[in-house]
Amino acid sequence: MSERFIASDFDVVVIGAGPAGLAAAISAKENGAGSVLVIDRESEAGGILQQCVHNGFGLDTFKEDLPGPSYAQRYIDRAAAAGVAFLFNTMVTAVSRDRRVLTSNDRDGVREYRGKAIVFAMGCRERSRAQIRVPGTRPAGVYTAGTAQRWVNIDGFLPGRRFVILGSGDIGMIMARRLTLEGAKVECVVEINSYLSGLSRNLVQCLQDYDIPLLLRHTVTKIIGNKRVEAVEISAVDERWKPVAGSERAVPCDTLLLSVGLIPENELTRRVGIEMDPLIGGPVVDNRYATNLPGFFGAGNVVQVYDLVDSVSSAAEIAGRSAARYAAGTFAADCGSMPVHPGKNVRQVVPQRICPASLAEDPIALQLRVAKPLEGPVEFRVIGGDRILVRKRFPYARPGEMATVMIPKAAGSAFRETDEVRIDAVPLAEGIE
Template identity: 50%
Template sequence: MIKYDIVIIGGGPAGLAAAIEAKNNGTDKVLIIERDRELGGILNQCIHNGFGLHEFNEELTGPEYAQKFINKVKELNIDYKLDTMVLDISKDKTVKAINKDEGFMVIKSEAVVLAMGCRERTRGAIRIPGTRPSGIFTAGTAQRFMNMEGYMVGKKVFILGSGDIGLIMARRLTLEGAEVIGVADIMPYPGGLTRNIVQCLDDFNIPLLLSHTVTDIKGKDRVSSITVARVDEKRMPIRGTEKIYDCDTLLLSVGLIPENELSESIDIKMNDITGGPIVNESMETNIDGIFACGNVLHVHDLVDYVTEESRRAGANASRYIKNRIKDNSDIIKTLAGKGIRYIIPNDIRPLNLNDNLNLFMRVDNIYEDVKLVVKYGKERLKEINKKYLTPGEMERIKIDTNKLDFSNINNITVEIEKRGE
């Protein structure tokens, strides 16, 4: 049996940041387990820029951003295992893993950080009817083929879904000489960042069809055409609105799902909205000593926020094994009020808070000229004016905990109000 203080499952941006922070907080024996052939996770295939604006105050590509953390991991002599698959974790923090060089391993730890990231929703998940030809890819798979393996996935492409990866691939394909004939989204608003709508679609005159979806796929050996139709308020196709697009490739950017099979296997309580674990202010799940961070917890729009959140998980995992986390019965709930889909963290134990409490959230629709209102109990703690809110962009609210009297409240609520109310 191998023994470590903290085992981190996942060597992407979340796992790297958590490992570094745990080491910086005085924990010597830290292990990162990564199933891919190298550290860095999804960032390795994100060769576009736009990363690091918050974290480093400079614009980096995905590999450049990841490399800064990989260098630090090596500088701190943090152990890591590549091409290694975690098979099982238990409530006593025993991790079972396997790779081709060391075979089956049993690793005992004092704390575990879940940083497995997320996966893409596939055609089967959204049940598009039609034939089953080649030429249908998830956007992330197409991105890996092009940016890491050197394969061109198609020449005439349609993209379903306006998530950030799909938007970025619209630009990438265009720059490589493909014709992107359109992007459709079943929702009445885009799913990605506004900057990606502008830079990846508008700048290249690629049309965006909101409240539309693909209703049929044609082709024998390869995709030959797709049918796109407008949808109603219930997201059902409207007859008579169908339009056929000739193409050889269909990319799907229809959502991301946190990778939580391991989490669910040990009865970690899950959030129905995010698809990730329910966590407290220390990023700890309901299982004592098991923490979660990054896209395994909730899907982020900026890797800088993944880093911030994961540092908190790594630091608190280190505090946990030193018995510095206070587990008291006073728990304050964060409640998603009007217009808010979810808030992370879900539970707050006041004794573990420092000077600031960061709340991450997404809204449920597009809002203009509104304000985010933070209430604790019946008191209005904070109001933030917002010209524009969209579900595609995560919101963060920083609260000065010195202004809170936790003895008189049992919940903190965030909701949207019209300005002037």
């Protein structure tokens, strides 16, 4: 497809061909967009799913347990059938407020495309050594877990023989298993918190199945080695993450992998002047995934880092539909939106604004994370003025697991009587009102 001449003007231009971009592009087409272009810096579609060879994808979307590349393949096939155009090996260098997209690649040089609507679907990035400030020397052999995952699962080589993994994020645990199956030795996974940061199923099937030790409340306090990592120093930490003197020990290894969190990738979003949520690092969006800049929409991990690709796909479908409507001139720019504030025990909520008028068409999903683990029964309450508009109960709520609270269509009239809402997470042991 990249050999064919591509027009310059499109109804919808999607930046990023990962799961969010694919779902948004297909949805835009299905909702009437005549022409949709997806631009990606990689040589093919699918994004990070192509290197996530493990299973566990698609249980919500397809009711099947799929490897990442198979989940991607289904969307790639659908996008092809829908007539979505792709431009690969191409970097988007800037986007203007009048929706011109500046690109660069080695075939066309610098070239501009125009979209009636733009969808940001750039995904997220891994936090790196510079962002967590690990002391020590700067030898080769310190990589993010996702980089190592790409080398093993796409490029087909092992970046070391003897590994220590810092951070118990899912990618780190999944790589611990993957490297072990490929014959490498994983000495341990080191987690600074007293709890796992990834899913507990991965503790079982990635670490315990292969007798890989998990060291909670420990961290890497020094990287040792001249040209190549020779060892890392591991120390216990106190509840404030301060290393405990005398607890340090050197663990010989040749590679340190970092699995210490993901950050939404929003350089383009910021530079075009879109309002950002400083805590989440993504654009402020309403329930239609519209940003504050007309014609610009956010899909997937650029908006917030999701736990599951299935959730990315369903959010991106809404963004794609909104973009198609904007391109067709049928998108209500001023929908009378109101802010949704994170309240008691709630760290973040997406969307940050809701348009009650949308409830005439669809329920609204509020996706939120609590600020601390609430292990007993919890009631989420959407509160406007002094009235509880929606309640939803969960047996527990944990920061690592996103909770979804649906605002039903029937709640529309109640929302018309308020200017803003907040959402609280109330442990039920504190009494039911």
